[in-house]
Amino acid sequence: MSVEISAPMPGSIVGILVKVGDEVKENDELITLEAMKMENPIFAPSDGMVKEIRVKEKDSVEAGQLLIVME
Amino acid sequence: MLLGLLETGFPLFYWGNALMIVIGLGFIYLAIAKKMEPLLLVPIGFGMILVNLPLGGMMDYEMTLKAPQAGIVMEVPMHEGDAFEKGGVIYKLDTGEVTAPVFGRVDSLKVSQGQSVEKGQPLASLITMEQTNQAEVPTHPVGLFSRIFKFGVMWQILPPLMFLCLGALTDFGPMLANPKTMLLGAAAQFGVYLAFFLALIVGFSMTEAASIGIIGGAEGPTTIYVTSLLAPHIIGATAVACYSYMALVPIILPPVIRLLTTKEERGIYMKPSLRKVSKLEKILFPLITTIVVILIVPSSAPLIGCFMVGNLFNECGVTERLNKTAQTTFIDIITIFLTLAIGASMPAQIFLQSRTLLILILGVISFASAAAAGVILAKIMNLFLKEKINPMIGAAGVSAVPMSARVVQVMGQKENKQNFLLMHAMGPNVAGAIGAAIAGGVFLGILG
Numbered sequence: 001m002s003v004e005i006s007a008p009m010p011g012s013i014v015g016i017l018v019k020v021g022d023e024v025k026e027n028d029e030l031i032t033l034e035a036m037k038m039e040n041p042i043f044a045p046s047d048g049m050v051k052e053i054r055v056k057e058k059d060s061v062e063a064g065q066l067l068i069v070m071e
Numbered sequence: 072m073l074l075g076l077l078e079t080g081f082p083l084f085y086w087g088n089a090l091m092i093v094i095g096l097g098f099i100y101l102a103i104a105k106k107m108e109p110l111l112l113v114p115i116g117f118g119m120i121l122v123n124l125p126l127g128g129m130m131d132y133e134m135t136l137k138a139p140q141a142g143i144v145m146e147v148p149m150h151e152g153d154a155f156e157k158g159g160v161i162y163k164l165d166t167g168e169v170t171a172p173v174f175g176r177v178d179s180l181k182v183s184q185g186q187s188v189e190k191g192q193p194l195a196s197l198i199t200m201e202q203t204n205q206a207e208v209p210t211h212p213v214g215l216f217s218r219i220f221k222f223g224v225m226w227q228i229l230p231p232l233m234f235l236c237l238g239a240l241t242d243f244g245p246m247l248a249n250p251k252t253m254l255l256g257a258a259a260q261f262g263v264y265l266a267f268f269l270a271l272i273v274g275f276s277m278t279e280a281a282s283i284g285i286i287g288g289a290e291g292p293t294t295i296y297v298t299s300l301l302a303p304h305i306i307g308a309t310a311v312a313c314y315s316y317m318a319l320v321p322i323i324l325p326p327v328i329r330l331l332t333t334k335e336e337r338g339i340y341m342k343p344s345l346r347k348v349s350k351l352e353k354i355l356f357p358l359i360t361t362i363v364v365i366l367i368v369p370s371s372a373p374l375i376g377c378f379m380v381g382n383l384f385n386e387c388g389v390t391e392r393l394n395k396t397a398q399t400t401f402i403d404i405i406t407i408f409l410t411l412a413i414g415a416s417m418p419a420q421i422f423l424q425s426r427t428l429l430i431l432i433l434g435v436i437s438f439a440s441a442a443a444a445g446v447i448l449a450k451i452m453n454l455f456l457k458e459k460i461n462p463m464i465g466a467a468g469v470s471a472v473p474m475s476a477r478v479v480q481v482m483g484q485k486e487n488k489q490n491f492l493l494m495h496a497m498g499p500n501v502a503g504a505i506g507a508a509i510a511g512g513v514f515l516g517i518l519g
Contacts, residue, residue: 008343008491027488036473036493040480043488063343063494 002051005042005068007061011035016057022050024070031055031067044070083125083154083176087419095119095414101318108318110403111291111410115314118414122200122216130217130415132203132210133178136195138188142166147184149177149195157201162194172208174420175199200418202303216415219408225303229409230296231373234508236402237292238381239394241472241504243356245497248346251452252464252495256502258448259468260510262287262441266433267514273429278302281514283430286313287437288507289320289470293374295413297511300519307417308427312434314413317471320438324478327439328466331446338486339461341495353386364509370519371512378508442466442475445499460495467496470503 015032018024024044031042052069055061098116102109122130142164149161154176161177162169178196182188200217202225203210212221223229246252267284275283278301285297286309294313298306316323328337357379365372384394445465453459463482467475476496483492 006343009494036477036497038473038477038480038493040491040493041484041488045489063347 001071003045003048003070004066005030005045005070007033007063007065007067008042009033009035009040010063011040011061013055013057013059013061013067014039016053016055018050018053018068020050020053024048024050033061042067046070080125080127085419087423088123088125091123091417091419091422092120095123108314110406111314112318114407114410115311115414118216118411119417120414122415122418127214128198129214130200130220130418131198131212131214132200132217133213134173134175134197134199134203134208134210135193136161136169136171136197138162138164138190138192138194139169140164140166141188141190143187144182144184147180149180151177151179153177161197164188169194171197173197173199173201173203173210175201201421202306202416204303216412220412220416223408224295224299224306224412227296227299227373229405229412230292230299231377233292233402233405233409234374235377235381236397236405237472237504238357238378238383239385239397240402241378241382241385241501242497243382243501244348244353245494246499246501247348247352247356249495249498252460252498253502254452255445255449255465255468255499256470256504256506257468258465259441259445259470259499259503260288260506261444262437262439262469263507263510265440266437269436270433273433275426275429276302278518279305281518282306282309283433284437285309285507285511285514286316286430286434287441287469288503288510289313289317289438289441289475290504290507291317292409293507293511295409296374297514300515304421305426305430307413307422308430309434310413311417312431315431316434316438317474320469320471320474321478323435323438324442324466324469324475325482327442328446328463328479328482331443331450332462334486336450336462337482338490339459340487340490341461341464341492342458343491343494350386350388354383357382357386360505364505368509368512368516370515371509374508374511375505378505438469441469441503445469445503461490461492464492464496464499468499468503468506470500470507472500472504473497475503476500 011033014034027043029041048070051071095116098112101107102112146163157174212218263284270280270283282298282302298309361379384390445468449462449465463479479496480493483490
């Protein structure tokens, strides 16, 4: 089953800490999203494998925009 | 040799100046080494140093001492260049003493022993660094910073212009997406009124108490604006309290929040995707707010009007140049003038008084109780809401945009890593800024 992780708020991507194929544990940091001049870590909601990364560093994202698909 | 020494600042330099210079250096250290609010603390700290170097003249005001009654000059205890305390005797007439209404130093003496004087005759020209009530003790600025202070702060030009820039930097989207968070920003104004009454109880006047209470609004320009109109003699203390506590929000807020919430409440998850706010809503908001708020609280017009026109620059989409200038160059220029002037309003003779310490204590009470009121209202709202809100976002109602919202975000993620409260907390946060301006307007309407 795949899990979609989307941006919780508008901002820009300042760090991608995983790559496709990585195994991650629940609450591992996946992406750093800068919003309101603050770096916000986005964590894995569950254990799994990174299947797709839909953004790259310095991308501006909207709230709700898909960032990562996990399996 | 001795004559040469008299022309330097050393004879007038006392321990209070040294202490203020150490505090100013401390501000600059915090800014550089700890990155604490550097854009504010560097110029404020430097202004404090400058104004505590005697005879520098940066914050000097000149005033003419006039004879309160006719008489013959019996004794002149002061010489030109002498320093005196507030209430110090400048002349002794046969009909009574003529005392200084401010602290300062003698610039020139116009009459001498044995001379008879008429009521209202100028006796001496005095130099002071004190902000006075101009109706009682008229002064005119003769230093660089006193001119900036008089025409920028006392004429109420710089604080509203600062608000214009902040308006351009503010996104009311999160508040409009979830309008009930406006109530949390309003609740936080409780801190303003609590500190107001506490200040009255400990012996401050009505106008001083209002200026102290407004510290809890956590908006530098609002605090400076209200104090400059109501109690200019304590402006250094209220401004420093406000800006310091804004910088200390990450230290003040967490214990207040922890005290009033359980671990489960702090972990309450709020769905991230907020309603998308349309451009039309964002354009109508500053227009409608201006008209409604100013009709209800007319004295808030300079702050609310400037805040909203700045916001309209940001949202209307056709004033990009004005918006960009307000957000960058213009806010920097205003910041330089305002912060240097505020730093310079703190000569040791004014700042190092027991009442300054009281103002700082009341200020932190105002701040903490503002945050507490927001949290408590959020908990009350949760009794009625189907979809619970995380009560921590109430604490962001204290304003201090966006610092308090960030604190809530960090605390929220500590309890639940999937929780993103930042945008939810921005609602009460910006509502708090409006609330503080309105609270200031209410004080000015009643006491101004």
